[in-house]
Amino acid sequence: MQFARMMKGRRRGGAFGRLLGACCLLALSSLVVASDDYSAFSLQGFGTFGMARTTSDQLEFVRDLSQPSGVRKHWDGRNDSVFGLQGSWQIDPRLSAVVQATVKYRYDHTYNPEVAWAYLRYEPTPSTTLRLGRLGTDFFMMADSRWVGYSYLTVRPPGDYFWYLPFYSINGGDAAYALSLGESLVRFKAFYGLSNGQIPLADRQWDIDGSPMTGASVEYQYAAWQIRASYANITFKNDLPIGDILQAYSPDPAASSRYLASHDRRSDYYSLGVVYDQGPLQVQLMLNRIEQGSNSFESSEGGYLLAGYRIGQVKPYLGYSWIRSVQRNTAGRQVIEAKIMADAHVDQATRIVGLRWDLARNMALKAQWDGIRGEPTSIFPYRNDPASGRWSGRMDVYTVTFDFIF
């Protein structure tokens, strides 16, 4: 959506975040003052310094659709760098409070700190966990730790799988229950909340703040195996910020607006993940299917297979990821409608080769090559899409990262 300009980004999310953060800090500082034998405060953090470059100046490579601009042919540190800090308070054996803030490149081109999580956690029994506040969403396996580079093998979570997932947190609650079946375990989890965030679109922002999100997952764990199936959805609160474009280019702006509406349209996310993690070997297979209720987006299927094997402190890995979206029938539609709809197309696969080196305690260096091989029409995952015909669909991405926790 590279046409036109206008509309300043609303900052409701930021203001709410700051308010929420301030309230939590206030509440928690009073708890610390009233500390007794139970209460314990701990502070820990994580971070990544990442640099990446691609082999194309035709468009910009981003980590996911929450980033407003991305990497071209020169080395760029914006998209893969992050710093996070978590404070947690064990108020009593059953109740704790957690606040986590992150600094990273945001939808509005700034690095303003954000309150990523701020919640109370209550465990009425050893097998039940309830959380209330601002929480991470695990639409897909590992979606809630996507920024903690130290915790995974690759330099970033495979894009073909996560591009469509610019949602990070909800203001709401979740409940989890773990059931022991001899040596294996089944874990159920459900969440509901209002989304918190903005999605950048060219020089404007699509406000998804307050859009209801709900989901559930079931996970089975036995020895080295972990299998997880999940369903989640989001019902968008607002239309895409394209009213002015339709006004300018559509012969019937009202009809076009109705046809491309995202307000009150639901997107459904299904996923299946299998992880085998035994000694030096780690293998992951993830599959997803996304059904888009709005004509502005195309339903898609994607997945990835990733395998790593540790030799000493070095872990080479190989991966393959893919995503393909289904084009809607645009016969008889207005030219501008078809053009907007074509912006949501994706059809590509990526080969991944990389190396993780745990060079010192709680520090890792990684280097990775991504070979993206797709159709020239595959432009949805990128920023500043070129005029048609300029993008070949093929690009290499080189990335090095330094990850740490403390």
Place this chain on the structure above:
Amino acid sequence: MPLRRLILLCLTIWLLMQAGAAHAQLVVVVNARSGVAAMSRNEVINVFFGRTRQFFNGVEAQPVDMADSHPDRARFYSALVGKELSEVNAYWSRQLFSGRQQPPVKAASPEDVMRLVLSQPGGIGFVELAKADARVRVVYELPK
């Protein structure tokens, strides 16, 4: 003959070291009040990786881990799951920063492990067999 004596000395030292290594068998111990008598390897994994917070009898498990600086920690995870400490720490960083769960308390020394295991009915930790006394019960022996 000095050379023969040297060889003999080396052999003796080597034998003593072997004996020392044999003694350094790591075991998983629980508070005797937990009512747990034996555990399988997978049950031990489930508790130490926070997959479950309960023993089979419903008693809440309170695992006690060790600090990275103590060599027992690396030996424990290597023997239990074949993982390096960097991998165990990566696992816990995901649990922690995704907001799923906090890692177990970490003891600085085997004496500290024993103290923490004994301080709560569901206490469970790992120590060298020689350090496990009558107040705890050995529920699992790690493969050497």
